[in-house]
Amino acid sequence: MTEPASAETASVRNxxxxxxxxxxxxxNLTQTIAHExxxxxxxxxxxxxxxxxxxxxxxxxEVYVRNKALQTHRAGMxxxxxxxxxxxxxAELLALIGRLNHDPEIHGILVxxxxxxxxxxxxxxxxIHPDKDVDxxxxxNAGRLALGQPGIVPCTPLGCLMLLKSELGDLRGLHxxxxxxxxxxxxxxxxxxxxxxxxxTVAHIDTRDTAALARxxxxxxxxxxCHGLVRGDWIKPGAAVIxxxxxxxxxxxxxxxxxxxxAFDEAVTRAxxxxxxxxxVGPMTIACLLNNTLAAARRxxxxxx
Amino acid sequence: MTEPASAETASVRNxxxxxxxxxxxxxNLTQTIAHExxxxxxxxxxxxxxxxxxxxxxxxxEVYVRNKALQTHRAGMxxxxxxxxxxxxxAELLALIGRLNHDPEIHGILVxxxxxxxxxxxxxxxxIHPDKDVDxxxxxNAGRLALGQPGIVPCTPLGCLMLLKSELGDLRGLHxxxxxxxxxxxxxxxxxxxxxxxxxTVAHIDTRDTAALARxxxxxxxxxxCHGLVRGDWIKPGAAVIxxxxxxxxxxxxxxxxxxxxAFDEAVTRAxxxxxxxxxVGPMTIACLLNNTLAAARRxxxxxx
Numbered sequence: 001m002t003e004p005a006s007a008e009t010a011s012v013r014n015x016x017x018x019x020x021x022x023x024x025x026x027x028n029l030t031q032t033i034a035h036e037x038x039x040x041x042x043x044x045x046x047x048x049x050x051x052x053x054x055x056x057x058x059x060x061x062e063v064y065v066r067n068k069a070l071q072t073h074r075a076g077m078x079x080x081x082x083x084x085x086x087x088x089x090x091a092e093l094l095a096l097i098g099r100l101n102h103d104p105e106i107h108g109i110l111v112x113x114x115x116x117x118x119x120x121x122x123x124x125x126x127x128i129h130p131d132k133d134v135d136x137x138x139x140x141n142a143g144r145l146a147l148g149q150p151g152i153v154p155c156t157p158l159g160c161l162m163l164l165k166s167e168l169g170d171l172r173g174l175h176x177x178x179x180x181x182x183x184x185x186x187x188x189x190x191x192x193x194x195x196x197x198x199x200x201t202v203a204h205i206d207t208r209d210t211a212a213l214a215r216x217x218x219x220x221x222x223x224x225x226c227h228g229l230v231r232g233d234w235i236k237p238g239a240a241v242i243x244x245x246x247x248x249x250x251x252x253x254x255x256x257x258x259x260x261x262x263a264f265d266e267a268v269t270r271a272x273x274x275x276x277x278x279x280x281v282g283p284m285t286i287a288c289l290l291n292n293t294l295a296a297a298r299r300x301x302x303x304x305x
Numbered sequence: 306m307t308e309p310a311s312a313e314t315a316s317v318r319n320x321x322x323x324x325x326x327x328x329x330x331x332x333n334l335t336q337t338i339a340h341e342x343x344x345x346x347x348x349x350x351x352x353x354x355x356x357x358x359x360x361x362x363x364x365x366x367e368v369y370v371r372n373k374a375l376q377t378h379r380a381g382m383x384x385x386x387x388x389x390x391x392x393x394x395x396a397e398l399l400a401l402i403g404r405l406n407h408d409p410e411i412h413g414i415l416v417x418x419x420x421x422x423x424x425x426x427x428x429x430x431x432x433i434h435p436d437k438d439v440d441x442x443x444x445x446n447a448g449r450l451a452l453g454q455p456g457i458v459p460c461t462p463l464g465c466l467m468l469l470k471s472e473l474g475d476l477r478g479l480h481x482x483x484x485x486x487x488x489x490x491x492x493x494x495x496x497x498x499x500x501x502x503x504x505x506t507v508a509h510i511d512t513r514d515t516a517a518l519a520r521x522x523x524x525x526x527x528x529x530x531c532h533g534l535v536r537g538d539w540i541k542p543g544a545a546v547i548x549x550x551x552x553x554x555x556x557x558x559x560x561x562x563x564x565x566x567x568a569f570d571e572a573v574t575r576a577x578x579x580x581x582x583x584x585x586v587g588p589m590t591i592a593c594l595l596n597n598t599l600a601a602a603r604r605x606x607x608x609x610x
Contacts (some may be wrong), residue, residue: 122452140445141448142447142452143443143444146447146451183451190507194507200506201505201506201507207478
């Protein structure tokens with residue numbers, strides 16, 4: 001019953017979409033990875049290691065980096081934190097990346113973005129060795145994904161793809177509409193879904209009738225950072241909706257709430273499946289970082305297990 | 306009057322599309338490049354040099370390679386041909402590419418595809434230094450294009466883009482539908498048009514209703530190798546149609562004729578603008594190779610002119 005051709009009927013029978021539980025999926029994936037990390041160590045006497053580099057004192061970045069380190073450690077991997085002052089020069093940062101590239105204990109390197117002004121994020125991202133670029137944001141991994149060659153896929157779109165395949169099975173021939181064309185989500189998502197055999201449309205800030213395009217999507221991925229942008233009538237009945245947006249809004253009560261780019265209460269009556277915010281795509285990102293770090297260690301060590 | 310919103314009216318007034326004369330455009334571009342090659346030499350005492358490598362005796366490849374060498378020479382550049390036997394090993398070919406990568410007289414390197422069985426086209430294409438990869442087919446240039454960073458763009462989609470911008474001006478907000486998802490044309494074309502601000506749809510062999518999608522395109526780029534695939538009623542009235550296909554068919558008379566992927570006689574009554582076959586996209590490919598070689602020489606020599 002994962003065939004979207006019949007999903008419209010299904011949504012008439014059940015006017016509320018099935019929730020895609022990213023939190024549970026991510027927890028399962030993390031548990032599987034922890035198990036595989038132990039097996040990898042038993043086989044190769046090597047523990048996968050992830051180096052996370054943070055420059056400056058952005059409070060949000062500090063939270064992200066701490067979370068990544070903690071989950072890496074919990075999955076049984078080694079976690080190395082490099083927290084550098086705001087005054088770090090480009091040359092110093094490149095020198096650190098150079099050392100990490102050659103360090104046999106490090107299989108993944110992640111430089112937390114955004115970087116302070118004066119540091120060139122493109123040059124720094126590209127300085128990470130492609131085999132250790134576990135964020136998949138460097139030019140070589142972007143090229144490998146674009147060309148359909150094996151490489152490291154950015155964590156958030158990889159997480160979205162895992163959820164979609166788990167819900168829908170084979171995606172071949174489905175029309176995927178992606179709203180948002182960032183290098184972090186929209187564009188790599190397009191390349192991934194094309195590789196899965198989807199017909200792919202990318203809409204963005206310059207698109208003229210985004211609602212009409214969105215309504216064509218058997219799959220609708222929204223990553224704009226514009227909360228509540230996608231209304232219920234933008235959604236093809238029965239579609240699988242992946243909401244990557246996450247914004248904290250203030251309520252009249254003075255409390256705050258996390259919301260996505262999709263108007264959830266409307267969308268849930270039209271979609272066949274939908275990710276909630278929070279608890280949908282968000283938890284998948286770190287799980288995919290762990291996934292990519294283990295995969296990198298496997299490639300670097302050269303074994304299959 | 307390049308605004309497609311009004312193009313439907315225009316096509317009623319004029320039921321025959323304006324032909325996009327790629328042959329004339331390419332001749333002009335080649336002439337401009339020849340002029341700039343002389344100016345570049347006057348400024349830097351360097352003549353741009355292109356190395357073309359052919360392995361084996363595929364007759365079609367021999368024709369392509371000879372044409373490329375001839376046109377390079379005519380544009381005032383140095384042309385170096387390396388014609389290797391079918392028995393060439395991967396190691397020998399990689400060694401040659403290594404020498405060309407380090408040769409200061411060479412600014413562009415092109416390995417003619419397809420390669421004989423036993424040679425890995427991915428490894429060989431990626432062995433070309435990204436700054437000399439004038440076909441733009443290696444992973445680094447694919448990544449740069451995917452990320453919107455400066456790099457070398459594959460010749461055929463670059464030629465298509467030049468024609469479209471020359472005909473339509475600013476492409477921002479237009480819906481571009483691309484039929485065909487190859488690494489040579491369709492996929493890089495999608496990345497290029499997205500970078501120009503188009504909404505982009507990529508359709509391919511697994512797409513369910515290609516005709517309905519095609520009819521949404523203000524721009525329709527067809528690169529399938531399936532001659533006559535796109536019928537007149539697949540075309541949005543007034544659209545700009547770029548036909549990349551080129552197939553030689555036999556006529557009842559025993560003669561042969563070159564035809565494209567678009568049923569030209571039908572399309573010409575609906576489209577606003579259309580490339581003929583031959584004389585449309587075809588001549589642009591070599592002109593863009595010369596363009597890329599000059600641009601590579603400029604980057605390598607480090608000057609602006």
